Amino acid sequence: QVQLVESGGGLVQAGGSLRLSCAASGRTFDLYRMGWFRQAPGKEREFVAAITWSSGRGYYADFVKGRFTISRDNAKNTVYLQGNSLKPEDTGVYYCAATRSAFSVYARAVGYDSWGQGTQVTVSS
Numbered sequence: 683q684v685q686l687v688e689s690g691g692g693l694v695q696a697g698g699s700l701r702l703s704c705a706a707s708g709r710t711f712d713l714y715r716m717g718w719f720r721q722a723p724g725k726e727r728e729f730v731a732a733i734t735w736s737s738g739r740g741y742y743a744d745f746v747k748g749r750f751t752i753s754r755d756n757a758k759n760t761v762y763l764q765g766n767s768l769k770p771e772d773t774g775v776y777y778c779a780a781t782r783s784a785f786s787v788y789a790r791a792v793g794y795d796s797w798g799q800g801t802q803v804t805v806s807s
Contacts, residue, residue, distance in 0.1 A: 684708045684796040686778045691801030694768055698805070702763040704778030704798055714784050716761045718752065719791055720803075722774040729789040730776070731763060741788045746772075768805045775800040 690702040706713065717732035731752040732741045740752045751764045765772065779794035786793025 686798035688801040720774040732788040
């Protein structure tokens, strides 16, 4: 089992930046992919970005391309999500997720078997 702890959320003005972190512990030696999802009030959880642990290849939802960057530090077992040019619609709880399966679809929440508790991001207009 993998334990995930997110940090870095907070309140930011529109146009500003935030960096979220997700530290993984426990069974991390065979992680395949980690991802970020978000959930706004009254809405379903949606995919934001994902990264393949070994190669560092990133995947993004269309609505964050060019504004968000996902990266990882293998030595620290930590994945980061840098968000720039933030918009009020980026507001939500951001969740970190992890999977050991190479057959999972990166944008589908069901493909991840470990989740963090979430961190709130609020972007004011």
